[in-house]
Amino acid sequence: MKVLLVSLYHPELVRGGSQTVAYELFQGLAEVPEIEPVLLASADQTTPAMFKSGARITGFDGRENEFLFLAQEYDHGWEKSGSALLAEAFEAFLRLVAPEVVHFHHFMTFGIDFLTLTRRVLPAARIVFTAHEFLIICAANGHMLRRHEDALCSKASPVRCHQCLPTLPPEHFFLREMWMKRHLQVVDAVTVPSRFMIRHFVDWGIAAHKLSHVTNEVSLPPAKPKLARKRRNRFGFFGQLVDAKGLQTLLRAVSLLRAEGFLGFQAEINGDNLRFASAECRAEIEKFLAEEEKLPVAERLVVFNGAYHPEQLPARMARIDWCVVPSLWGRRSAW
Amino acid sequence: MEEARFDEETYLRLNPDVRLAVAAGAFRSGLEHFQRFGGNEGRLLARPERLKRDCVVFTAAPEARRGTVKAPLCAIDVVKLSPAGGVFLLGWVDDAVDRLERVDLYLSGWLTSFDGASLARLRRQDVEAEFPGGRHSCGFLGFLFAARGLTGGACSVVLRLKSGAEAHFLLAAEPIADHELRKLVLGHIASAQYLGNPYFEAVAAIAPVIGAQLVDFNKLLSRRAVAAPYVERFGARGRYSGSIIVCLYGRPEYVFLQAAMFSAQPGIGAYEFIYVVNSFWIAEAVLKEARRAARIYGLDITVVVLAGNAGFGAANNVAAEYAASDRLLIVNPDVFPRQADWIIAHDEVVAQRAEAEVRMFGAPLYYDDGSLMHAGMYFELDTLPALAGGRLGSAGLLRVEHSGKGAPPETAALLRRRRVPAVTGAFMSVARPWFESLSGFSQDYIFGHYEDADLCLRSLAAGCPVWLQDLRLWHLEGKGAVRKPQHEGAAVVNRWLFTTTWKDTVQNGLLGPAPEHAELHS
Numbered sequence: 062m063k064v065l066l067v068s069l070y071h072p073e074l075v076r077g078g079s080q081t082v083a084y085e086l087f088q089g090l091a092e093v094p095e096i097e098p099v100l101l102a103s104a105d106q107t108t109p110a111m112f113k114s115g116a117r118i119t120g121f122d123g124r125e126n127e128f129l130f131l132a133q134e135y136d137h138g139w140e141k142s143g144s145a146l147l148a149e150a151f152e153a154f155l156r157l158v159a160p161e162v163v164h165f166h167h168f169m170t171f172g173i174d175f176l177t178l179t180r181r182v183l184p185a186a187r188i189v190f191t192a193h194e195f196l197i198i199c200a201a202n203g204h205m206l207r208r209h210e211d212a213l214c215s216k217a218s219p220v221r222c223h224q225c226l227p228t229l230p231p232e233h234f235f236l237r238e239m240w241m242k243r244h245l246q247v248v249d250a251v252t253v254p255s256r257f258m259i260r261h262f263v264d265w266g267i268a269a270h271k272l273s274h275v276t277n278e279v280s281l282p283p284a285k286p287k288l289a290r291k292r293r294n295r296f297g298f299f300g301q302l303v304d305a306k307g308l309q310t311l312l313r314a315v316s317l318l319r320a321e322g323f324l325g326f327q328a329e330i331n332g333d334n335l336r337f338a339s340a341e342c343r344a345e346i347e348k349f350l351a352e353e354e355k356l357p358v359a360e361r362l363v364v365f366n367g368a369y370h371p372e373q374l375p376a377r378m379a380r381i382d383w384c385v386v387p388s389l390w391g392r393r394s395a396w
Numbered sequence: 397m398e399e400a401r402f403d404e405e406t407y408l409r410l411n412p413d414v415r416l417a418v419a420a421g422a423f424r425s426g427l428e429h430f431q432r433f434g435g436n437e438g439r440l441l442a443r444p445e446r447l448k449r450d451c452v453v454f455t456a457a458p459e460a461r462r463g464t465v466k467a468p469l470c471a472i473d474v475v476k477l478s479p480a481g482g483v484f485l486l487g488w489v490d491d492a493v494d495r496l497e498r499v500d501l502y503l504s505g506w507l508t509s510f511d512g513a514s515l516a517r518l519r520r521q522d523v524e525a526e527f528p529g530g531r532h533s534c535g536f537l538g539f540l541f542a543a544r545g546l547t548g549g550a551c552s553v554v555l556r557l558k559s560g561a562e563a564h565f566l567l568a569a570e571p572i573a574d575h576e577l578r579k580l581v582l583g584h585i586a587s588a589q590y591l592g593n594p595y596f597e598a599v600a601a602i603a604p605v606i607g608a609q610l611v612d613f614n615k616l617l618s619r620r621a622v623a624a625p626y627v628e629r630f631g632a633r634g635r636y637s638g639s640i641i642v643c644l645y646g647r648p649e650y651v652f653l654q655a656a657m658f659s660a661q662p663g664i665g666a667y668e669f670i671y672v673v674n675s676f677w678i679a680e681a682v683l684k685e686a687r688r689a690a691r692i693y694g695l696d697i698t699v700v701v702l703a704g705n706a707g708f709g710a711a712n713n714v715a716a717e718y719a720a721s722d723r724l725l726i727v728n729p730d731v732f733p734r735q736a737d738w739i740i741a742h743d744e745v746v747a748q749r750a751e752a753e754v755r756m757f758g759a760p761l762y763y764d765d766g767s768l769m770h771a772g773m774y775f776e777l778d779t780l781p782a783l784a785g786g787r788l789g790s791a792g793l794l795r796v797e798h799s800g801k802g803a804p805p806e807t808a809a810l811l812r813r814r815r816v817p818a819v820t821g822a823f824m825s826v827a828r829p830w831f832e833s834l835s836g837f838s839q840d841y842i843f844g845h846y847e848d849a850d851l852c853l854r855s856l857a858a859g860c861p862v863w864l865q866d867l868r869l870w871h872l873e874g875k876g877a878v879r880k881p882q883h884e885g886a887a888v889v890n891r892w893l894f895t896t897t898w899k900d901t902v903q904n905g906l907l908g909p910a911p912e913h914a915e916l917h918s
Contacts, residue, residue: 139649145687152691174656178692219764232730232872235764236653239732243656 063097064090065160067175069167071102071121071129074111076333076368077301079193082254082277083166091126099158103130103170107336117150128154132170139240140196141172151175155182164189169196173244180247190245191252191275194390197241198265200234201225204305204390205261213390217265242266282372285379294326297381299374300388302335304342307387312349314387315362326362328385331377333368401441402427410440422467422563468494468563469527472553475501475569478577481542482613485510486584487555488520492532494557499538502552503569510538516601518588533591539581539606541613574617575704581610582842582885596780596791598888599895607892614707614842621674621706622714628683630690630697637666637743638825639719642727643711645674645844646878648681650729652689657732659693663739667725672700672715674707675878708821708844709837716828716836724831728822730872734762738867742825745865756826756855757863758819760800760811761871768807769871771800772816772864773849774909775902794895794902796849799909811868815861815916817906821848822871824862834858842886846894853898853906861915 068083080102090098101118104111112131113119121127130151134143142148151171155163155178163179163186165171179188196203198217205214208225217238219231245251251267252275253259263269300306308330315328330350335343353363369377378384407426408415414429423429430439470489477483489496496512520535527534551569556562572580585606590597602610642654651671658664673682679701686697698718702711716724723746735741746754761770773796782791798820800810821837821844834854837847852862905913 139652141652143681143684143688145684145691148688148691174652174688174692177656177659181692181694230875232764232875235870236732236872240653240656243660246660 062095062162063099063158063160064162064164065099065101065155065158066090067130067163067165067168067171068100068102069169069171071100071104071127073122074102074104074108078277079167079191081371082191082193083164085278086164086166087127098126099160100127101130101154102127103132105132105135105170117147118154130171135170135172137169138200139237140168141174142170148175148178152178152182155179159183160186162187162189164191166191167193167196173197173241176244177247187249188247189250189252190248191254192258192262193254195258195261197245198238198261200229200237202305206305206390238265282375285375290382292325293382295381296326296328296383296385297331297377298328298385298387299331299369299377300386301337302330302332302346303338305388305390306332307389308332309342309345310387310389311385312346312363316349319362324360324362328363329377329381330363330365331367331369402430403441407434407439407441410442417467420467420469420563421565422561424564466494466559466561468555468557468561470555470563471523472499472555472565472567475551475553475567476572476577476580477546477548477569478572478574479545480574480613480616481544481546482572482574482577482581483508483538483540483542483546484572484577484581485515485536485538485553487536488523488534489536489555489557490527490532490534491557492527492534494559494561496536497556497558499536500554500556501569502554504547504549506542506546508540508542510540511605512536514538514605516585516588516606518584518601519591521589535588537581537584537588537601537606539609539613541609541616543612543616574613578610578614578617578842579880579882581606582882582889583880584885585888586881586884593780595888595891596778596782596793599793599892600782600791602889603892607889610842610889611840611893615839617704618706618710618839621702621704622710624703625672625714626679626701627718628686628699628701630686630699631694632696634668634696634720636668636696636721638723638725638746639668639670639716639721640725640727641670641672641712641715641719642729643672643674643708643715644678644682644729645705646678647729647875648678648685651682651685654727654729654732655685655689655693655695655697658739659689659695660736661733661739662737663743664695666743667739668720669695669697670700670715670718671697672702672711674702674705674711676701676703705843707839707842707847709841709847710839712821713836713839716831719828722828724824724826724828726821726824726826728871730875731761731823732870734868734870738869742867745867746825749865751827752860753813753863754825754827754865755830755860756819756824756852757865758816759823759825759865759867759869761820761822761869761873762805763802764870764872766805768800768803768805768810769873770798770820770822771803771807771810772814773798773818773820773852774911775817775849775898775906777899777903777907792895792899793891794899796846796894797909811866813863813865816864817856817861817911817913817916818849818852819862819864821851822873823869824848824851825865825867830855830860840893841890843883843890845887846890850894850897853901856913856915857901859915 066083066087068080070080072080072084087098087100090096111129117131119129121129194203195205199205207214219234222234223231251271252273254277256274259272298308298311302308350365353361404426414426417423468489472487474486498512499510501508515536515538517533518535519533524534548569548571551567553565554562673679683699686699689695690697700715712726763769776795777792778795779790779792838850841847
C-alpha cells in the first residue's frame, strides 16, 4: 500500500511538533514491509535556499521518497495558496505517486482546499487529516484563546471570533467555517493528539465517528541517568518559542523571584522558532535573554540552550529536575 | 474721446470701489469698468491735482452711483474637462439676496453656460462663516456632458447674479480622465453637506440637470467598458442547464469561496459559472482563482474582464451573452446555497412549476446570523415638504424595501411561493429568452442599485410578475463588494432616476408591503 504523508515543513529544516510526528510516522511506515510511504513536506521562504528555479516540487537532500513542496503565495487568512501552478503541480504529483492513503499532517503552506483537490484527483483514496491544533475552528492561530480577555475559548462563533479579531466582520468567520467544513467533508478520518480536542471538534460539527485519538509518538534514545544532587532546583522549558507556549510567562516568573531575592535555581530554555512569535513576544524574550547575557555567569538564572533534535532530548532532560510547561492554550499535552 | 484721456491709476484712485472690484476679480481693469459702467455713471477722469480744493467733489451723480452693481463675493475653485466631454465646475458665491443667474465658461472654440437653477447647491462651511447672512448653501457644483471632445486650456469664467453684477475669472481648465471625473462628481454629491434632509437635498440638487447628464455620461463609460472584454475559459465547454453569472467588484476571494460551496452541490456539473469583473485591478487574481477552481473543484468557469466599471446592469448583460444555457442565475458574489441539495431543488422548480411562475424568480435569502434578509421586495414612497420658488410643496422618493428583513428564519408567510413586486438582484433565476426580451438589465443606473427592481417592474409591465420560490440561500449582504464615496453618490442619482421612471407606476397599486396590484393576485 502506498501512503502519502503531507507535512507542514520538513523537521530537518524547521523544528516543530507537527512535522516531527509526521516524519516519525514516515520512518515507522517504511519499516512495514507492505507499506510504501512517500513524504511530501513543505518549505517556504523561511528556507529560501530550498527553492529551485521553476520548480514546485523537488526531491530532498538525496533521500529516498522524500519530497519538498515549495510553497508560495500562501494566504493565512483563508488558509490556502493563491498559486494555480502549485495546485497543478500537486495534482500531477498525486497522479504520479497514486497513493491509496493520503495523510495530511496539518494543511498550512499547502492549503485546506488541497483536501478537496486530493478527493477529486483520487476519488477512491482514503484521506486522513491530523489536526495539531484548532486552526480549522479558530482563526487566532488555532489556539482557542480569547485574545481580548486572556481566557480559554470554549466555542467559536461569528460574533465571538470577531471579538478576538475585530478587524474582520462576523460574516468573515461565518464564511470561514463554511469554507473549512466544505473541505473537511471529503476527509475519511480526522486524528487528534489528545482526547480533549475531540469534544471541541464534535461540538463544532465534525462527525464523531470520523474522529480518533492518536497520541503523538516520538522515538527517543533511552533516558540518561540523572546526576545525584542535593538540591532539585533545575527547571527546563522545551518547545517552540512562540506566544502560546508561554516561555514569556516563565521568564516573568524568574524576574519576580529575582526581585524577591530568591536566587537558588536555574532555568534552561530549549527550543526554536522565535521568528514565528509575535513581535511583542519576541521582543520580550529577546530583551530578557540579552540582559541575562550581560550578567556575570554566576548570577545568571536562565540559560538558553537553543534548538534541539529529538535525539538530544535525553541529554537535555538529564540536566534538569523539573520540566515546566507554561503553555497558554488548552490543546493538550500531546507527547 | 473720453477713453483717450483715460489713465488707469487715476481712475482707480478716484474710484476706490472700482479698485476693490478689480482686486476681487470682478473686472479685469479700471478701463473695463469705465467702459461698461463708469462712463455712463459720469465718473471723473480728471487728475487729482487739477481738482477744486476745499470742497466736496462728487465723482459720479448720486442717482447714477445707485445703479452701480456690487461685485459678487464669489470664487471658482476648479473647472475640469474630461476627454469624452465631461465638464465639471465647482465654486461658491454669496447669493443669499442677489441670486446666482448663470456661470459662463469661455474656452478656445466653445463656450457653455450653466444656469444658476441647474447647478447643485451645497453648503460650504469653509467660506460661509465670513458671510453676514449666516448659513446659506453658497457652494455650487455643475456638470455637463458634451458627448464630444472639448479643447482645454485657458478658461474665462463669468459669474453673473440676477442683478447683473458679474465676476470674472481666468483660470486653466484642468484635464481629468473620464472615469475619474465620474468618481469626482459622484463623490462630491455624496460627501457634500446640504441644508435640510441630506438625501432629499442631494436628489433635489441633481434633479434639474446634473442627474440626466451623469446618466448619459455613465452610459458612455459603460459602453466603453463592455466594448471589448477579455474572456478566458477554464474547464470544459458545453451546454448547461444553468449559467451562474456573478458580477465582481473589488473582492476576488469570492471566486474560490463560491466555487467551494457550490461545487459541493449534487448536480453542479450541469451548471457553468460566468464571472464578470468590474474592477480591472483584480483581474489577475480572479483569473488565477478561476484556474485553481477549475482544477480543484472541476468547475467550468468563464471569466469576462471589463476595461472599467460598467456597473451591475451592463456587466451582467454582457456576461449573459457568454452563457451556454437557457437559464440565467444572477448571483451576487456573497451568495451561497443554504441547503445541501440546492441545485437539484432549483432544477425541480424550473422543471415542474408553470412556465410563467419560473420565467423570473427570486428566493429567500438569509443573513449569517440565521435570520431572513430577503423574501421579495416592495416599494414605499418617502415624502418631505419642499420649498420650490418660494412655494411649499412636497417631494417624494421611492424606497425599495426587503420583505422579512431580520425575520425569524421559518416564517411561513414570508417563505411561501408567491408573486412579489420585485426580487433582489443578489439572486435572480430568469429564463434567458425572457431576459433578452426585456433587453436585460437597464444600463441607465450608475454602478449598481435599483436595476433589479427596474427589471422586475418591466417584467410586470410586460405581463409577467416575478415570483419568490422557496430555494434558500445565504446572503452576506454588502460584504461581496467594496463601497466607496462615489457609490453613495451613484445611489443618489439612481434613486432619483428610479423615482422619476417608476413613481407613477408604483403609486398605481404597488405601494407598501402588501400591494393590491391585480397582476400580483390573479
